[in-house]
Amino acid sequence: MxxxxxxxxxxxxxxxxxxxxxxxxxxxxxxxxxxxxxxxxxxxxxxxxxxxxxxxxxDQDQYKVKETVESSDSVIMRGDESGMRSTVREICPKCGHDRASYELLQTRSADEAPTRFFTCEKCHHKWRGYD
Structure with a gap:
């Protein structure tokens, strides 16, 4: 530039x-x-x-790529691995319990909203939430 x-x-x-x-x-x-x-x-x-x-x-040298950037694997730290899961009022479709923890993951393109995955605090049933 x-x-x-x-x-x-x-x-x-x-x-x-x-x-x-x-x-x-x-x-x-x-x-x-x-x-x-x-x-x-x-x-x-x-x-x-x-x-x-x-x-x-x-000065054309300022635009030359001086090193090659290699792609690396993404590391995703899940909420249950970090010990910091958020808990919300959400009714479990399996047991009816009203508390669930959730985590947000970007499953679609970056311009789309992230997907929320819930886990029931009582029976540990997992489901996907859509906004």
């Missing part, structure tokens, strides 16, 4: 049109005349003040 040297705003990759003039003359092969044309160029542009910076001016 690049930041503007003038206002410290965030700079984004933007495509701009640049006129090609006498520095690079394009010759039209059909009529052999000089043409002034436009070409697209990618620059970093400040979203706050409009300052533009050529990507070749950026």
């Amino acid at each position: 690049e930041f503007c040297p003038k206002c410290n705003g965030m700079m984004m990759n933007t495509t701009v049109k640049v006129k090609k003039e006498d520095l690079e003359e394009k010759v039209d092969e059909e009529n052999q005349s000089n043409q002034e044309t436009e070409e697209e160029k990618v620059v970093f542009k400040c979203m706050t003040c409009g300052y533009e910076k050529d990507p070749s001016e950026v």
Whole structure:
């Protein structure tokens, strides 16, 4: 990520049109005349003040990955293993007791609510609760 040297705003990759003039003359092969044309160029542009910076001016080494991150197994500490289970008023569908402990686990994608698993304090029956 690049930041503007003038206002410290965030700079984004933007495509701009640049006129090609006498520095690079394009010759039209059909009529052999000089043409002034436009070409697209990618620059970093400040979203706050409009300052533009050529990507070749950026230190590319700062964007290189310096180490490989390997995936590791997730360790889930269940409530009964930690000795810290929450208890709520919830009726057991098996014995009718009105107290159950619960734990929350993310069983679906991260943008979905976690699933609540109840355990009856009396008969230890386990069931899933939906919100």
